[in-house]
Amino acid sequence: xxxxxxxxxxxxxxxxxxxxxxxxxxxxxxxxxxxxxxxxxxxxxxxxxxxxxxxxxxxxxxxxxxxxxxxxxxxxxxxxxxxxxxxxxxxxxxxxxxxxxxxxxxxxxxxxxxxxxxxxxxxxxxxxxxxxxxxxxxxxxxxxxxxxxxxxxxxxxxxxxxxxxxxxxxxxxxxxxxxxxxxxxxxxxxxxxxxxxxxxxxxxxxxxxxxxxxxxxxxxxxxxxxxx
Numbered sequence: 001x002x003x004x005x006x007x008x009x010x011x012x013x014x015x016x017x018x019x020x021x022x023x024x025x026x027x028x029x030x031x032x033x034x035x036x037x038x039x040x041x042x043x044x045x046x047x048x049x050x051x052x053x054x055x056x057x058x059x060x061x062x063x064x065x066x067x068x069x070x071x072x073x074x075x076x077x078x079x080x081x082x083x084x085x086x087x088x089x090x091x092x093x094x095x096x097x098x099x100x101x102x103x104x105x106x107x108x109x110x111x112x113x114x115x116x117x118x119x120x121x122x123x124x125x126x127x128x129x130x131x132x133x134x135x136x137x138x139x140x141x142x143x144x145x146x147x148x149x150x151x152x153x154x155x156x157x158x159x160x161x162x163x164x165x166x167x168x169x170x171x172x173x174x175x176x177x178x179x180x181x182x183x184x185x186x187x188x189x190x191x192x193x194x195x196x197x198x199x200x201x202x203x204x205x206x207x208x209x210x211x212x213x214x215x216x217x218x219x220x221x222x223x224x225x226x227x228x
């Protein structure tokens with residue numbers, strides 16, 4: 001009976017992780033170049049139950065669930081026109097490079113602006129890089145798209161704030177389009193359905209724990225009355 005509490009609790013913890021992920025996706029449904037995450041769950045190993053007197057197998061008992069892995073969907077999304085001269089999008093494969101305090105990072109969010117000294121910077125103030133790793137300058141309020149680097153980063157891993165880590169392997173095949181941004185990789189309708197499903201699973205775990213707790217309390221009360 002007590003094991004049931006841990007099984008239900010593990011499922012609730014897994015759903016909490018899933019809900020945090022979905023909430024983050026909904027918050028970034030309109031963030032340019034955002035890449036959605038997908039988490040998968042799996043069960044812990046099963047315990048095979050047997051009758052202690054006869055040795056006959058009763059069946060397996062699971063130990064609960066946990067998040068197995070979280071994978072980022074890096075599929076390029078459709079572009080949307082903005083008409084802003086410092087908005088850029090990579091059409092196809094590739095990443096913009098920016099220089100941060102922690103080193104070079106990569107992004108698909110091309111909502112850039114003009115920073116101090118006329119440098120092209122991202123929304124965090126990080127300088128945008130050319131293909132050879134130099135900074136890109138804004139001239140007359142605009143930038144030639146051909147001056148922006150498009151890097152091939154096959155092992156890109158999400159770091160946060162639309163930034164990815166990884167080792168660039170030269171120039172990517174994608175091309176830069178000015179006056180446009182890549183759409184978010186989040187499908188709001190799907191995210192809402194996933195959130196409702198996760199909440200229901202979480203509530204089912206809560207109900208299971210409440211039921212087990214009430215059963216244990218009744219059992220303890222009955223044992224106490226018999227012993228008296």
